[in-house]
Amino acid sequence: GQNIDQPTEMTATEGAIVQINCTYQTSGFNGLFWYQQHAGEAPTFLSYNVLDGLEEKGRFSSFLSRSKGYSYLLLKELQMKDSASYLCAAMDSNYQLIWGAGTKLIIKP
Amino acid sequence: DGGITQSPKYLFRKEGQNVTLSCEQNLNHDAMYWYRQDPGQGLRLIYYSQIVNDFQKGDIAEGYSVSREKKESFPLTVTSAQKNPTAFYLCASSMSPGQHTGELFFGEGSRLTVL
Numbered sequence: 001g002q003n004i005d006q007p008t009e010m011t012a013t014e015g016a017i018v019q020i021n022c023t024y025q026t027s028g029f030n031g032l033f034w035y036q037q038h039a040g041e042a043p044t045f046l047s048y049n050v051l052d053g054l055e056e057k058g059r060f061s062s063f064l065s066r067s068k069g070y071s072y073l074l075l076k077e078l079q080m081k082d083s084a085s086y087l088c089a090a091m092d093s094n095y096q097l098i099w100g101a102g103t104k105l106i107i108k109p
Numbered sequence: 110d111g112g113i114t115q116s117p118k119y120l121f122r123k124e125g126q127n128v129t130l131s132c133e134q135n136l137n138h139d140a141m142y143w144y145r146q147d148p149g150q151g152l153r154l155i156y157y158s159q160i161v162n163d164f165q166k167g168d169i170a171e172g173y174s175v176s177r178e179k180k181e182s183f184p185l186t187v188t189s190a191q192k193n194p195t196a197f198y199l200c201a202s203s204m205s206p207g208q209h210t211g212e213l214f215f216g217e218g219s220r221l222t223v224l
Contacts, residue, residue, distance in 0.1 A: 099151030
């Protein structure tokens, strides 16, 4: 079956670095997405990886290893506004997204 | 500004009533989607449409219906047959997969509560 696993909740300190991991199993693979979702709001796109390696975009970076079925989202210089849920989603061979349950990130001063 | 508009943002329904959630986009996207989000679970696909006058069932279509008469609009009806309709509903759109990364653009969501 198709499955996405990510931690339920993580806590980090303002100004620090945090890595949110995601493992996936899908029928075929057409890329891995990360979205940010603040409580009660719509998810917003953060990153897309389809090739192995690290993609950097400002304070956020995303990594993919296709052979390991593994991705992570790296957030640097954490700010209080980064407190949100981070959703990992893998696209299967039919271009359908399989979603993880999300990781709630709590930032403490 | 281009975007997706969902309405209403909050909706209360009595058991046995049908309700319709509106979703309109002006991004000229071909594909539109309805997701349901429950606490502790990933987004679950209800219905999707890749072209006008055509739509497909997602993983949890039972108790829901949709229509796609115009490219811009993809309303979702939650029928009385849906056993547990209280949830946060998200509408999204994307350029057709294969033409782009398939990135989804989401509306603000509609929170439905059954009394």
